[in-house]
Amino acid sequence: MDLIELVQRGLPFEDIFLVDMHCHLGAYNSLYIPYIEESEQALQYSRTMGRMGVNYSVVSMLRGLASGELSANLDLYGFMQQDEKLLGWVTYIPSLITESLDIAERCFTLTNRFIGFKVHPEINRYPIFGPDYIPMWEYAHERGLIVLAHAWGANSEPSMFREIAAKYSNAKILLGHCGGREPEISAAIQLANQYEQVYLDLNGAFIYSRLWLEYFVQRADTSKLLFSSDTMFNNVFWEIGHVAFADIPDAVKLDILGLNAKRLLAGIV
Amino acid sequence: MKLYDANGMIGTYTRERVPIAGEEQFFQLANRVGIEKSVLYHVDARSLNPLVGNKKLIEVCKRNQSIEPCFVLSPHYKYAIGWEKTEQQLLENNVRFIRLFPKENGYTLASNHTREMLEMAERLNLNVMLNYTSIYSDNGEDPYFDTLCRRFSHVPIILTDVQHLRNMMWYEYLEMHSNVYVEMSVNNNWLTYEETVRLFGSERLLWGSNMPFNHPGPSITMLAYAELSDEDKANISHRNLQRLIGRN
Numbered sequence: 001m002d003l004i005e006l007v008q009r010g011l012p013f014e015d016i017f018l019v020d021m022h023c024h025l026g027a028y029n030s031l032y033i034p035y036i037e038e039s040e041q042a043l044q045y046s047r048t049m050g051r052m053g054v055n056y057s058v059v060s061m062l063r064g065l066a067s068g069e070l071s072a073n074l075d076l077y078g079f080m081q082q083d084e085k086l087l088g089w090v091t092y093i094p095s096l097i098t099e100s101l102d103i104a105e106r107c108f109t110l111t112n113r114f115i116g117f118k119v120h121p122e123i124n125r126y127p128i129f130g131p132d133y134i135p136m137w138e139y140a141h142e143r144g145l146i147v148l149a150h151a152w153g154a155n156s157e158p159s160m161f162r163e164i165a166a167k168y169s170n171a172k173i174l175l176g177h178c179g180g181r182e183p184e185i186s187a188a189i190q191l192a193n194q195y196e197q198v199y200l201d202l203n204g205a206f207i208y209s210r211l212w213l214e215y216f217v218q219r220a221d222t223s224k225l226l227f228s229s230d231t232m233f234n235n236v237f238w239e240i241g242h243v244a245f246a247d248i249p250d251a252v253k254l255d256i257l258g259l260n261a262k263r264l265l266a267g268i269v
Numbered sequence: 270m271k272l273y274d275a276n277g278m279i280g281t282y283t284r285e286r287v288p289i290a291g292e293e294q295f296f297q298l299a300n301r302v303g304i305e306k307s308v309l310y311h312v313d314a315r316s317l318n319p320l321v322g323n324k325k326l327i328e329v330c331k332r333n334q335s336i337e338p339c340f341v342l343s344p345h346y347k348y349a350i351g352w353e354k355t356e357q358q359l360l361e362n363n364v365r366f367i368r369l370f371p372k373e374n375g376y377t378l379a380s381n382h383t384r385e386m387l388e389m390a391e392r393l394n395l396n397v398m399l400n401y402t403s404i405y406s407d408n409g410e411d412p413y414f415d416t417l418c419r420r421f422s423h424v425p426i427i428l429t430d431v432q433h434l435r436n437m438m439w440y441e442y443l444e445m446h447s448n449v450y451v452e453m454s455v456n457n458n459w460l461t462y463e464e465t466v467r468l469f470g471s472e473r474l475l476w477g478s479n480m481p482f483n484h485p486g487p488s489i490t491m492l493a494y495a496e497l498s499d500e501d502k503a504n505i506s507h508r509n510l511q512r513l514i515g516r517n
Contacts, residue, residue: 007486008270008303010493032437034460048459051494207455210482212288231459234433237494238457238487245302245486 003244003253012053017258019056019269020049020236022148022176022201022228025076026062033232038063038072042079042086045231049085052236055258056085056269060118060148062232064091070103077110087268089118089148094132101135108143112268116146116172121155128156129164137164140171146264147173148201151188152180158188165195172197172264174226177204178216185209189216192224199264202256203228206242213246213256225256226264270493273306273507274299274485275452276398276429276477279329279336280312280322289481292329299335302485304478306335308398308510310368314341319374320349327362337514339366339398342389343374344382356389365514366427368398378404379413387421396425396513398452401432401439410438418446425450425513430479433458443469450509454479454488462495462505471501475510 025038035041061072073090080086090107092100107114117136121128140147151158158179178200179188192198229236243253281291289295314322319341330336346355376382390397404414429452431439436458442449454477478485
């Protein structure tokens with residue numbers, strides 16, 4: 001059965017390795033998200049993963065970005081212990097440098113299933129190249145961690161990552177939402193094509209730019225394209241539809257859905 | 270899953286580059302993903318002139334029986350041929366859906382023009398469509414939309430391409446007005462179908478593609494994997510729209 005047939009029937013991807021690189025747990029101020037308790041959300045999200053056949057989801061805590069509760073990262077560790085399909089991003093808040101790095105140290109010591117940092121320069125209203133992010137870049141560079149950075153907006157547009165990519169070459173950078181819209185999408189693709197350690201996170205790029213996956217596949221090094229959903233904001237099924245129905249070779253679909261992530265996360269998944 | 274598309278635009282859009290270039294490509298894709306019927310308006314009725322575009326739509330409908338025509342109405346009609354002749358055209362062409370683009374067609378939702386067109390919809394038992402950006406700007410939702418829904422409570426008003434970041438507002442419209450329907454093509458909230466059906470039932474939710482702007486695949490996938498009963502899925506995928514078309 002091919003991918004389109006599977007999704008038209010709503011069947012799980014049983015024989016396809018599927019990694020969702022960009023998920024969240026928690027509440028948000030301007031949007032209704034079901035289940036106020038994170039533990040209940042985690043449980044329900046596990047059902048969503050099961051329906052789709054997601055092998056791994058990499059999650060960050062909204063409390064650890066939109067509030068000062070960095071201990072949420074340790075709560076995430078609890079959820080990761082209950083569900084082996086969950087991997088973690090440690091949140092870093094530029095106005096809380098010491099606290100963020102302390103929590104990061106604890107999380108990365110606990111398990112290698114925390115794969116890196118999640119930063120959101122728009123939520124925290126601080127430019128990605130600003131001095132308060134430098135300790136995080138240095139930390140990631142020293143340890144070869146991945147940084148999933150929201151890359152869309154006045155504080156985080158993709159061209160701002162150029163110097164960072166050149167300077168912290170041992171840190172892997174996943175450009176969130178691939179820039180979101182044109183011309184930022186092209187800037188993100190150009191960075192990923194130029195720098196070996198820069199990757200492209202696809203969620204959100206389709207809905208706002210109204211571009212289809214074919215556009216990205218034609219322009220980007222396809223080994224850099226990573227599947228993601230932005231759950232709890234968005235829905236994994238929506239993003240899957242973009243890949244399943246795309247007019248691209250099946251092998252590229254499989255790379256995007258999970259095999260590229262598997263290579264990036266070698267030794268962890 | 271039987272698919273009736275509540276939200277599509279036919280023709281060549283030139284205000285931005287869209288992935289579906291024109292009519293032929295549109296129908297090829299619709300056929301490939303299994304869309305059996307589509308409520309469509311013509312791009313030129315939105316971007317050029319409603320009278321011109323609607324005429325083109327009727328020609329397209331003659332070539333393709335799977336289309337249910339949706340006329341774009343605007344005050345252009347009033348001043349060109351008058352509302353009476355406009356009504357005749359709607360009746361002659363068996364039109365069941367009209368769509369308003371207040372911002373793009375040069376009037377406001379709160380204007381007398383809108384009231385007159387909704388009165389026409391009430392007289393002729395038509396369904397009225399508005400895309401979400403017609404009622405939403407950086408200042409929030411236009412409060413007059415609420416007034417219209419209340420005043421024309423017997424006219425089905427379909428909000429198309431409802432936005433995921435505004436889910437609490439379109440929830441409110443469903444809650445407050447039994448004549449409001451929402452079309453779900455670009456609504457990609459987590460558990461959106463499950464939550465909306467739990468809160469308001471499935472009878473006023475419509476599946477749509479938003480072609481040519483969006484690929485229909487993601488909205489097919491959203492509904493296919495939603496944890497709903499077969500009955501609710503059938504309501505959303507085609508039955509509700511079938512009821513509004515009112516011919517089957």
